[in-house]
Amino acid sequence: MRAASGVAAPGSAAAVWPIFAGLGLLTWAVLTGQHTYPAAVLLLALLVFSVGHRWIFAWPTLIGTTILVILWIPIRRFELPGSLPFSLEPYRVMVLVLGLCWVASLLVDRRVQLRRTPIDGPLLLVLLVAAASVAANSGRLADGAVNDSVWKAMLFLVSYPIFFYAVVSVTRTYADVERLVRIFVAGGAVVALFAIVEARTQWDFFDHFAARLPGLTYLGPETGDFARGGHERVLASAEHPIALSAMLVMLVPLALAIGNSSRQKRWWVAAALLTMAALATLSRTGVVMLLVIGIVFAVLRRGSIKRIVPFILPGLVALHFVLPGTIGSFKDLFFPSGGLVAEQSSGRVGSSRGASFHAGIPVVKHQPLLGQGYGTRLRGQDSGGQNSFILDDQWMGTAMETGLLGVCAWLWLFLRSIRRMGREAKDDEGPRGLLLTGLTAGIAAFAVGMIYYDAFSFIQVTFVLFLFLALGCATLMSDRPRPPAEAATD
Secondary structure, eight states, rough: OOOSSSSSOOTGGGGGHHHHHHHHHHHHHHTTOHHHHHHHHHHHHHHHHHHHHHHTEEEEEEEEHHHHHHHHTTTTTTBOOOSSSSOBHHOHHHHHHHHHHHHHHHOTTEEEEEEOTTTTHHHHHHHHHHHHHHHHTTGGSOOOSHHHHHHHHHHHHHHHHHHEEEEEEOOOOHHHHHHHHHHHHHHHHHHHHHHHHHHOOOOOOOHHHTTTTTEEEEEOOSSSOOOTTTTTTTTTTTSHHHHHHHHHHHHHHHHHHHHHHHHOOOHHHHHHHHHHHHHHOOOHHHHHHHHHHHHHHHOOOOOOOHHHHHHHHHHHHHHHSTTHHHHHHHHHHHHHHOOOOHHHHOOTTTTTTHHHHHHHHHHHHHHHTTTTTOOOBBSSSSSSSBSSOOOOOOOOHHHHHHHHHHHHHOOOOOOOHHHHHHHHHHHHHHHHHHHHHHHHHHHHHHHHHTTTTTTGGOOOHHHHHHHHHHHHHHHHHHHOOOOHHHHHHH
């Protein structure tokens, strides 16, 4: 695994045998009359691997590719061939490859070490409480559907810290962090651009893009009525418009941080695209998260807010022309007839946040400490049955599944991250402090956004959260970059 610790040129011998193998395969396909597209694709893959295998297995490439796969290939809409108990999706393959490379490097490469982070305690408590909640409700596992749901949920829960520690362990300098952030924001800006296209044309680029990748099987579009106020809400590469809005909004402060520190206009354009695309989802959750980001910047970087304020009015004018009707739709969403509180409190359980919240309170009171068990709630969406209801409130869902201990564990995780990163951001006036401000704002926005939707039910945005946590911890443990003038004197 030493190839994964740096980028080096491949040896000439390594490039010879794949080329001959690929040419032989292509020749066989032509002579036997077979369709040459798969052979050509395999030949190209062999050539790329032979020439750049060291670069492919370098950590920035592995992590960057994992980020782009999570951002660009829609989850639960495509799968790879295989007979496993779960769908073999591209993001799972990439996370597995990254995790295996990281574990192998821990065993054989002294340069890669498991690093302690400021949030080790909260992360461990989250895992322990989830496991304890399942153990305390082991009788519910007799139901086959519940048992399958629990094991799948626990597998997901464990994969997030593995992803977190893999990124933290190999991202050791501020330059490494900044490189990943640029990939992250650029990849998100691509999602935002095509989300805006989708809002105007109702054509989802990411379904067509992924369908053309060799080996992927299209499972069909996400089902559900996503229309709101007479407008179709965009989905892009996400599992739901709310989750898409949350993910794009979280990337806005990173784009602002990179734009402020680099003074390059393309990052300001990325921030504008991310904001407009988030609003194209017609999600109130995204707007609330944007307000949280503004508050965090006002507390930690008031000067940055002052530079952004003059662009708000021109931005709203541009939004009106790029996405007509969006501003009026939000006016109706936040100020409906009869009031927003009445709208959210009326209706049956599972159809409105207020009604579902009140129905969840007795469930929490029944088992207040450890809840019903992590992953035991079946809402009739992707499971074999239904024993609960949709909440649209991840904090209440956490209280129902893992009790008040689970809520406290997640609160500790968020508060510890925000406090440590925010304090360092305030003390560091340079680009590093600005980036920490963006990461703090994104994490705070996610925590508040959990009040308004089942955040952990959506894999893409949850991976984005753990990437924020990983980049934040890696930044905290990195050295402050020297000013350019100081570096030039060396």
